[in-house]
Amino acid sequence: MSLTHLNARGEAHMVDVGDKPVSQREAVASGRIYMQAATLARLEAGGMPKGDVLATARIAGIQAAKRTHELIPLCHALALTKVSIDFHLDAAAGCVEVRTLCRLAGRTGVEMEALTATSVACLTLYDMCKAVDKDMVIGDVRLESKRGGKSGDYRRPEAEEAPTPLVTAEAAGIGMAARPAQPCIQVKCLAELRERLGVGEVAVLVDELPSNDVAGLKAALTARDARFALLGEQRVLCAVNQVMSGEQAQLTDGDEVAFFPPVTGG
Amino acid sequence: MIRVQTAPFDAGAEQAALTAQRRDIGAVVSFTGLVRDFNERPEVSALTLEHYPGMTERALADIVAEAESRWPLNGVRLIHRVGRLAPGDPIVLVVVASAHRLAAFEACHFIMDYLKTRAPFWKKEHTAQGDYWVAERTTDHDAARRWEAS
Numbered sequence: 572m573s574l575t576h577l578n579a580r581g582e583a584h585m586v587d588v589g590d591k592p593v594s595q596r597e598a599v600a601s602g603r604i605y606m607q608a609a610t611l612a613r614l615e616a617g618g619m620p621k622g623d624v625l626a627t628a629r630i631a632g633i634q635a636a637k638r639t640h641e642l643i644p645l646c647h648a649l650a651l652t653k654v655s656i657d658f659h660l661d662a663a664a665g666c667v668e669v670r671t672l673c674r675l676a677g678r679t680g681v682e683m684e685a686l687t688a689t690s691v692a693c694l695t696l697y698d699m700c701k702a703v704d705k706d707m708v709i710g711d712v713r714l715e716s717k718r719g720g721k722s723g724d725y726r727r728p729e730a731e732e733a734p735t736p737l738v739t740a741e742a743a744g745i746g747m748a749a750r751p752a753q754p755c756i757q758v759k760c761l762a763e764l765r766e767r768l769g770v771g772e773v774a775v776l777v778d779e780l781p782s783n784d785v786a787g788l789k790a791a792l793t794a795r796d797a798r799f800a801l802l803g804e805q806r807v808l809c810a811v812n813q814v815m816s817g818e819q820a821q822l823t824d825g826d827e828v829a830f831f832p833p834v835t836g837g
Numbered sequence: 838m839i840r841v842q843t844a845p846f847d848a849g850a851e852q853a854a855l856t857a858q859r860r861d862i863g864a865v866v867s868f869t870g871l872v873r874d875f876n877e878r879p880e881v882s883a884l885t886l887e888h889y890p891g892m893t894e895r896a897l898a899d900i901v902a903e904a905e906s907r908w909p910l911n912g913v914r915l916i917h918r919v920g921r922l923a924p925g926d927p928i929v930l931v932v933v934a935s936a937h938r939l940a941a942f943e944a945c946h947f948i949m950d951y952l953k954t955r956a957p958f959w960k961k962e963h964t965a966q967g968d969y970w971v972a973e974r975t976t977d978h979d980a981a982r983r984w985e986a987s
Contacts, residue, residue, distance in 0.1 A: 615967070662967065662968045663961075663968065761889055762887050763959065763970035806973075810889070810892055810957070813891050813895055814892075815955075829892070831889065831959070832973075834958055834973070835959050835973055836917060836956050836957075836959070837870055837928070837949060837953040
């Protein structure tokens with residue numbers, strides 16, 4: 572398959588679409604912006620300092636779709652017939668999912684418009700929320716489906732439904748799971764605590780501990796990131812090597828320490 | 838026998854398995870916990886159970902061992918489900934067999950009370966108004982403490 576934006580000499584050029592038949596075309600793109608649970612909750616409650624975040628991001632995305640040809644060098648200017656942008660606040664994944672649909676009757680596809688609108692909507696979400704959360708990450712911007720045109724319909728293969736995370740270490744955004752060569756303690760944060768901290772698994776070097784016990788581990792984590800001050804709350808429980816333990820429990824290289832909220836099973 | 842699983846369970850089949858080929862069992866007490874559609878908020882549409890693999894099995898085994906040391910038991914089956922569950926779904930099963938009813942009743946009650954406060958499971962409830970993590974209940978702790986006093 573050849574790249575249509577390169578000519579016979581390998582130079583970039585704009586494809587002449589004059590001879591292509593006009594057809595109904597549609598593209599859907601999606602993207603995500605990951606943020607702390609507190610930021611997401613505040614966004615949902617409408618408490619952002621800059622005002623209505625989602626309405627602003629929606630308008631920004633629609634404007635961006637219309638101006639795609641000014642940003643992407645070899646894109647044609649298109650007379651879009653529809654641009655719609657939807658937001659889904661996903662508390663479980665800790666993100667806002669942006670979904671854009673672009674439609675037109677034309678001679679060239681609208682996937683670039685859908686992707687551009689999605690990207691700019693994500694950037695606007697970042698701008699609207701950055702006063703309260705600077706660690707947000709934009710990602711997973713992708714084409715979901717397209718319809719019409721010579722190359723035919725496309726639909727992203729359905730990802731296998733991910734099983735509900737049981738240990739959620741791998742779902743966490745920040746932190747390092749890989750074990751460094753130096754003596755260290757493996758720390759896991761579970762359930763609501765993981766969501767509030769935005770950290771599932773993190774390794775702490777034994778050398779970082781002011782004292783070789785759970786209290787020392789909490790101090791080392793808090794020194795690293797102030798958010799870990801949460802671990803000082805009375806109702807945070809702790810298990811060392813999977814056995815419930817207190818502040819004075821001694822720690823050595825290779826120990827696994829889990830912090831979690833009071834249990835609520837049964 | 839202790840299991841942590843996502844699949845549903847059949848309480849009748851579990852009880853039958855516990856008592857099969859036995860002539861010494863005089864009493865079987867079984868408790869099944871179900872997902873309610875109301876809790877801290879009305880209209881709970883689903884809940885997700887998270888646990889701490891490894892520690893969960895160990896904590897449940899400790900609770901069952903504790904029950905076996907307190908009462909003369911002829912067998913225990915303990916199943917706890919994890920993952921996403923809908924209202925009406927069974928979550929937890931405790932089946933206790935003994936020669937006499939008192940030990941079976943008490944041990945079943947004890948296992949549930951300790952499980953509620955000691956096994957690392959966490960529930961997140963999903964409603965149309967959003968998701969939330971279920972808070973611990975002081976009544977559960979009071980219930981568990983009763984077994985320590987006696």
